[in-house]
Amino acid sequence: MNTVSESEHQNLAVRVLLFATYAELAGRALVELSVPSPATVQDVLRRLRASLPGAERLPDQPLAAVNRAHARLSTPVRDGDEIAFLPPLAGG
Amino acid sequence: MNPFLTRAPVDLSSLIAAVSAPERGGVATFLGLVRNHQNGVPVVRLEYSAYEPMAEAEAARIVAEAEGRWPARVTLSHRLGELAIGDIAVAVVAASGHRAPAFEACRYVIEELKRRVPVWKKEFYADGSVTWVDPTRLGLTAPPETVPAT
Numbered sequence: 001m002n003t004v005s006e007s008e009h010q011n012l013a014v015r016v017l018l019f020a021t022y023a024e025l026a027g028r029a030l031v032e033l034s035v036p037s038p039a040t041v042q043d044v045l046r047r048l049r050a051s052l053p054g055a056e057r058l059p060d061q062p063l064a065a066v067n068r069a070h071a072r073l074s075t076p077v078r079d080g081d082e083i084a085f086l087p088p089l090a091g092g
Numbered sequence: 093m094n095p096f097l098t099r100a101p102v103d104l105s106s107l108i109a110a111v112s113a114p115e116r117g118g119v120a121t122f123l124g125l126v127r128n129h130q131n132g133v134p135v136v137r138l139e140y141s142a143y144e145p146m147a148e149a150e151a152a153r154i155v156a157e158a159e160g161r162w163p164a165r166v167t168l169s170h171r172l173g174e175l176a177i178g179d180i181a182v183a184v185v186a187a188s189g190h191r192a193p194a195f196e197a198c199r200y201v202i203e204e205l206k207r208r209v210p211v212w213k214k215e216f217y218a219d220g221s222v223t224w225v226d227p228t229r230l231g232l233t234a235p236p237e238t239v240p241a242t
Contacts, residue, residue, distance in 0.1 A: 019143055020212035021224045067197035070208065084143055084210070090225045091142075091170060091211030092124050092184045092202060 014077055016048055017084040022062070026054040033076070039066040039068060042073040044083050058085060096151035097144055099173045102180040108187075111165040116187035120194035122202045124182040126175050131230060134218040140172045140181065143210040154204045164188035164197040170211060 023029040026048075035047050041064045049056045055075045063086040064071050077083060094110065104121070105172075112119050128135055151168060158166045168184045175181055182205065186198035213225040 001100065016108075017143065019210070020141065020214075021209055065143070065146055068149045070150075083217070084146065086143065086210050087212060088226045089206070089208070089210060090213040090229045091140075091147075091209045092206040 025057045099180040118191040118194040120198040122184040158197045162193040162197040
């Protein structure tokens, strides 16, 4: 059983998906990232910008999804989550 | 529910058959067809793509919301891949015992689809240029003001 101090040092492994203009800007559609716990979607975006050339061209506040549902940048993320940054939607 | 996304031409008659019934004879349909212009610039073709698992999940949520709010059965289909001018890009069909709920449910679903479902459109113009369409920049829709709570 983890002690409190052990769980504070966990890293969360998340999968980040990019689409359309964002995938073109970053040059990738899928990135596996590790972020220190606790983390939000905003923290994942920061880590993405810092680690993927081209990702710094993504907007500061993109639409985001966690596990295939819309999420806010303040939404917490957990180990194994699938996060996506979504360009402005153009369906229909 | 049938898959929402398709790479084949949208089959409107089968969508109608899926929701209509002897007790649901009021059927309202919305079709979004590929136009030959965007802001006055001629379009020769376009490509739709999606975050497919989320698009399916969000479409299912929208249908469940509509069927919860109105006494209607609703189905929808969005085509992906390369589309030509005049092709059906999206179809929404709502069937109810009365026309008012059918119209309202149909309207709700297409409005929510455009606001929430992760689909993107790349347009190819007559002059050879290509653009990812951003409806927020065309003044057509407001960006989502709130995100549905998770």
